[in-house]
Amino acid sequence: MSPQLTPIADTAQDLELSERILAPDGTRIANPRLDPFVADVAPEQLRGLLRDMTVLRRIDAEGIALQRQGQLGLWAPCNGQEATQIGTARALAAQDYVFPSYRETGVIFARGGYASDFVRAWRGEEGSSYDPRELRIAPVQIIIGAQTLHAVGYAMGIKHEGADEVAVTYFGDGASSQGDVNEAMVFAASYEVPVVFVCQNNHWAISEPVAVQSQFPIAGRAPGFGIPSVRVDGNDVLACMAAMRWALEHARAGKGPAFIEAVTYRMGPHTTADDPIRYRDPEEVESWRRRDPIARLEAHLRGLGAFGDEHAAEIGAAADAAARDLRAACLGMVTRPPLAVFDGVYAEPHTGLQRQRDEYAAYLAAFEGEA
Structure with a gap:
């Protein structure tokens, strides 16, 4: 399933090199490689994925609003990357352990995070995290790429104990240039440990475009370490779920690590301290807006006759409730005295x-x- 190594010339070609199941207009595309991994996904489950992505986008928007209002010190938006995060996270087994970067709000949500879990760290409150044991997610890592080493170390422990778990680590295209990520892949391949690397290629490492990070698809690097890889359309939630199921099956079977590159796009700033207008072409942003992951899945469901006004109302209500809970949790936090x-x-x-x-x-x- 390794990708063909073709130079990346522009975002259109970049996307065409990715495996997909749903076209941007919601049309189902036959994919012999990925289809078997999502053959069991019925319309009800698709509506659940749509609900998750919609709620996640509303949580993200509320997080930005809270930061702009002075309630949070910072926020790392994930608008545009909902399919990658929800699709891969919903494929995980309960016992699997995640090692995230600072942008995986959707993974925290999919693993059962509480409203306060999304904002405590960005507000700088006591604890500054969720309960890693409850969610089976390591604390959010700010140091770029460091979490990949942590995931591989944990996976070495899984193999030593013979446990039925897989370690999963998320990072961005910019992190793929860090020594930590490459060193993690060396150890993962050498010891054949059960770990899945998920690279969310959102095209921008702050102001650095992915074409500078890599002249070839990032998934093409993994086979050089002896790690099988797949490159998928990161705005296609079904393709992301299928890729993760493939990777987990591979790792759980004792075949060693697997690598996923999900080609997506960061619609907002790198963080709320960033101004993407200074370095991005507005036409590029608009071209990706037409590939919106939420609109794509909704169009697919409507084409199946499996989505109507009542479903839209239920999802909208869930998003409203999530935003209210997030704001209430944030504003209700009691900050410790500084000397504490x-x-x-x-x-x-x-x-x-x-x-x-x-x-x-x-x-x-x-x-x-x-x-």
Whole structure:
């Protein structure tokens, strides 16, 4: 299933080199490689995927709004990447363990994250994470590509114990140029561990276009490490689900790692601290807007006669509820007093720590009385 190594000239060609099941207009396309992996997916499940993607987009929009209103320090949008995240995450087994980057809001959602789990880290509150044991997701990793090494280390433990698990790690096209990602693939292939690498190629590593990151499809790198790969249309939720099912089946069968490149597009900024207007062509953005993953699946369902006004209303209500819950969770958080950061550092009092505490208290006192 390795891709043909053809140079990337533009986004149109880039997309044509990807495996897909649903065309941008929602038409079903026969795909002998991927079809067997989603043969059991009925219209009811497709509506569930549509619901997930729609709710995720609303969560993402609310996160941006909360940041703009000063309630969050930062937010990493995932608008446009809903199919990649929901499609792959919904293919995972409950026991599988995920190692994400900072943009996998949809994976956290699909694994059962609570409203507060999406904002606690971006607000800088105590704990700053969800419960990794409950969701089976490692804490969000900010260091670019580092989570791939963590995933491979965990997968080595899976193999050692003979556990029925697969480690899954997500990263972007920019991270694929990091040494950590390549070192992780060396270890994964050498030890034949059950890990799936998911590269979300959203075309932009902040302001660096993917054509600079790689002159050839990123999925073509994996076979060089001895890792089979597949390149899919990341805006096709069925193709993403099928690719992940293939990869998980491969890894779970003891055949070692697998690699997925999902070709998608980051519709918004890299984070809310970024201004993509400074480096992106508006026509490029609009061309990808016409490939919207949510509109694509809805068009497919309507073509099947499996989606009507009542379904749209239910999904809209679910999205509204998710946004309300997210805002309420964010605004309801109680921030610890600043000096509490020193609590629990040591079991017994420590003179060095007390000195630091006093210095920080003096620093905070300097701001008293300011607006």
